[in-house]
Amino acid sequence: MFDCIIIGCGITGASIAYELSKYKMKVCILEALNDIGDATTKANSGIVHAGYDPLPNTLMAKLNVIGSSMYESLAKKLNVHYEKIGSLVVGKKEDEGKILELYDRGVQNGCKDLSIIYKKDIEKLEPNINPEIEIALYAKNAAIVSPFEMCYALAKNAVSNGVELHLNSKVIAITKKDDKFIVKTEKDEYETKYVINAAGIYADNIYNMVLGDNQRSFKIVPVKGSYYLLDKSEGKLVNHILFQTPSEKGKGVLATKTVHGNLIVGPDAIDSDSKDDVSVSSDSLEYIREKISFTTNKINYKNNVRNFSGLRAKVMGFDDFIIGNSIVSGFINFAGIKSPGLSAAPAFGPCAKDIIESLGFKFERKDDYKDYPINKFxxxxxxxxxxxxxxxxxxxxxxxxxxxxxxxxxxxxxxxxxxxxxxxxxxxxxxxxxxxxxxxxxxxxxxxxxxxxxxxxxxxxxxxxxxxxxxxxxxxxxxx
Ligand SMILES: Cc1cc2nc3c(=O)[nH]c(=O)nc-3n(C[C@H](O)[C@H](O)[C@H](O)COP(=O)(O)OP(=O)(O)OC[C@H]3O[C@@H](n4cnc5c(N)ncnc54)[C@H](O)[C@@H]3O)c2cc1C
The missing domain is CATH 1.10.10.1100 (BFD-like [2Fe-2S]-binding domain)
Incomplete structure (x- = not known):
């Protein structure tokens, strides 16, 4: 019998497992795929957002700011590629209102080191920027990270400290009997006191397994975002993460270098009716090229090495993370973890611990807990x-x-x-x-x-x- 089963080993499940592995607790992760971090966690912009974007008083705002403040020391400790390169939200004079609104929001959310800068200073920071850009929100604390490396480092530390990880273990049924849950995969059956649902775009399917027929659930609509990943020769084109002024459609198309020195450009945002379709359409690529030309028109697409897409876990009719104990007590949701989920991830572990503690589990530190940095490249x-x-x-x-x-x-x-x-x-x-x-x-x-x-x-x-x-x-x- 486990104390806690975590369903899904993306950045959310890995971060929770990492935190729980510090305590005397029997924890198991069940992952449907053949590797960890092989769903949305491997296919995103890899940005640790400063935290000015989510609406104040949402979980997204709170956990983004806490999570991003934890990244630098965590990455250093675990040997994960991370660089605090800062971000700019760029616009024309007519975007000033929206950019100032973002600044105010950031201040309310508790972001540090935000400033508004103008044409001359922008061009000093970004010599290849479109000369029509006149104003920017500068967030010095925004950073880039390798999302897969961070997920792997957290999972590796969890497993090295006693957490069981079962790959190729897709959960197909969950029932609650007395005070325990029975979690079934295609091959095995497990018993546990608590279940953490960290199944990304499948979190609604997992929740539905434990709910009775008349109990209310939520629905996740995958929103696809596609990218260009260009050669390292293009990575030198930009020095910061370059966002555009957001619209009703979202944060817009961005350009940034990656921690490995490539240039990444994207994403768009297309509602999808499939949770498996990560194909990239020529329409998406055309849209991205057209949109990013406002930021810079100096990208040489002949140096493109790959296109890919990822699926955001958007909850229908609800614009925040769904985190907490559910109506089936002991079944804890970490659902709707769309952007800024990667940025908030380090905060998910302590958050899960607090929820489990509030349900009566007595946490006791392990005496032999150790950090295991991942191998250097x-x-x-x-x-x-x-x-x-x-x-x-x-x-x-x-x-x-x-x-x-x-x-x-x-x-x-x-x-x-x-x-x-x-x-x-x-x-x-x-x-x-x-x-x-x-x-x-x-x-x-x-x-x-x-x-x-x-x-x-x-x-x-x-x-x-x-x-x-x-x-x-x-x-x-x-x-x-
Ligand atoms: C295009 C795009 C760009 C983004 N950019 C950023 C960004 O720059 N910064 C940022 O902060 N956030 C960003 N995000 C959001 C971020 O990527 C996600 O919040 C984060 O990766 C979600 O991680 P997760 O672990 O919750 O989900 P996932 O990584 O999807 O992991 C869920 C895991 O659950 C497993 N699973 C599913 N069903 C089952 C089952 N039945 N049994 C067992 N296992 C199961 C899956 O196989 C998967 O491994 C972006 C997202 C997208 C799509």
């Missing part, structure tokens, strides 16, 4: 450190991904990690192999071979990502 090592690593194991000297300088040693470490990378995409998310300009054209077959060797499986069993995504279907020649 090879390209972040000094030459001396690199030489030491290669002496320790020559596989660190064998480069598999030439675009991103990823060694075989790092790939082997990822596959044999406490949260093993079980697919080519999982290896890519851990080590960045295949993230460069050739997008895996050269290294993918090599990574496939390494996975097969390390997991003692046939190349035919190696997956691109989730179950069923096998790459080698059969051999064209005998004797291979």
């Amino acid at each position: 090879f390209r972040d090592y000094t030459k001396e450190e690199l030489n030491e690593k290669i002496k320790e194991n020559p596989l660190y000297g064998r480069i598999i991904c030439r675009c991103e300088s990823v060694s075989e040693g790092e790939i082997v470490d990822a596959i044999n990690d406490i949260i093993p990378a079980l697919s080519i995409d999982a290896v890519k998310r851990r080590c960045n192999s295949g993230m460069g300009r050739c997008q895996g054209g050269f290294c993918q077959p090599k990574v496939l071979e390494i996975i097969a060797r390390e997991l003692h499986i046939s190349p035919k069993e190696v997956l691109q990502d989730n179950l069923g995504s096998n790459i080698v279907l059969d051999y064209t020649k005998e004797g291979i």
